[in-house]
Amino acid sequence: MSREQQVFGAVWPDGIPASERVIYEAVPPEDRPQVIERLDAAFRAANGEPWKPLADKLGLKRSAFYDLRNGWKERKLSGVIPYDRRVGRRLVIKEQDPLRSSARDLLRSRDRGTRNVDIAKRLLETHGGLAEDAGYNARLSALQRIERLVQEERRELARDRVYLERAYGQRIVIDLTAVSIVLDLPDPSLAVVAIVLEEASGLIMGSVLDTLDDAAGAQAAAIDASIEFLQQRKADVAVSGLMADLVVTLAPGSRPDPTGEAELAEKVRDLDVGHGTYAFGQNLVQTVGPRVGRMTLAPRRTLTIDAAKHLENRKANLMTLSMARARWEREVTRHNQPILEGLAEAGLVDCAGAGDGVMARALRATSNYLSGIYPSA
Known part of the structure; x- marks a missing residue:
């Protein structure tokens, strides 16, 4: 029995779920042995084994091992793969900023065929705050930033029940x-x-x-x-x-x-x-x-x-x-x-x-x- 089969068998006696298999198969082959050992250590710690020998085997200090153990709390393989749950940084634009509320309103109106960049241009015209003589690079930078905001608001709408129902x-x-x-x-x-x-x-x-x-x-x-x-x-x-x-x-x-x-x-x-x-x-x-x-x-x-x-x-x-x-x-x-x-x-x-x-x-x-x-x- 391979090390992979041994660990998977202990963690998922009834077989690895299809959703977890998708995550594992996306791990580059050269990184899989490390993921298997991290999974094994997190699983053992969650079942009461002392943390220090497990951490020493992985070469992790106390805080790093606790992060690994916490990553396994939801029993998801993504929690033990290094950096797998890192999320992109959100734009520093407050929720109550008129830009955000205007972007939401335009997206909710669902003008047929409206693209993110078209919405961003409309927002730049009304809320951009650029001087009339602002140069091309300044306008392009502002447009790109607002377009990212529109993308963020689209993702937020994907969890808006009222919007989705309509x-x-x-x-x-x-x-x-x-x-x-x-x-x-x-x-x-x-x-x-x-x-x-x-x-x-x-x-x-x-x-x-x-x-x-x-x-x-x-x-x-x-x-x-x-x-x-x-x-x-x-x-x-x-x-x-x-x-x-x-x-x-x-x-x-x-x-x-x-x-x-x-x-x-x-x-x-x-x-x-x-x-x-x-x-x-x-x-x-x-x-x-x-x-x-x-x-x-x-x-x-x-x-x-x-x-x-x-x-x-x-x-x-x-x-x-x-x-x-x-x-x-x-x-x-x-x-x-x-x-x-x-x-x-x-x-x-x-x-x-x-x-x-x-x-x-x-x-x-x-x-x-x-x-x-x-x-x-």
Whole structure:
């Protein structure tokens, strides 16, 4: 029996939960032995063993070991992985600041198609506090700061029950973007993810990581995964009139089909189909920001052919395809966890929700449309 099996067997006699397996498989293989020993020590301490021999074995001082033991209080593997729970720093803008309240009001109004940057520009005009003769760099810095504020407020709305009850399920984003992983293949290339997003909450309902050459197939698989998710978690919205708004960014290699697009448009309330170099990832970034979990999105690099240069000049990880998929799944889990908690509190998942409603029907119609424009998908 391996050390991994021994520790997992003691901690989870009935088998490691699927959610914990996702977290573990995203740990780089070279770091897993350390995680196993930290898990074993935290588990033993929680079951009454003296802390000092356990801490000495790990080379930890008292305070560091107590942090480890406290990290295991929720019985989550993420609590024993170094730095796994570190969160990004929040902007130093008070809750009562007019900027925040105005950002919330604009987001709640749900002006159709309003992007984070558009909201930030409106806020800069009304609350920016810049002199009329402020230079380009000063305005750009202020705009970027306010855009981060808008992103923060979007995340806060994902836990606002009143907002979710009104807005959830009304707009679906299907997008495609490169991420900051270079795949270790005979011809190294940036990893590309296909994502299906519920816009109001920011929930990623389905996603698949693959190469750019297989982007069309990844997009089709992400849609299928989203339909399955909606059915399993009873996370859809009951049908009432027309379906949701739909935003779709097409993968490379699609062929125009005006008839199919017109038929799809009749089945949704509002349809926005995008394609081309600068379309990739933009709808995603404008909803969830520049990262999913801790994974940096690289929309402008989606069609890149110089992955080696990207690896040299930027912080990108070189991984096998299987490791990249495990890491991506971990970051999606990290991204989705607080959102799913908010949706559960609002009674929109795992309760009496629909398993086959507005979103599933829109996604099936989209799947039919894409099968006609992706010849090899």
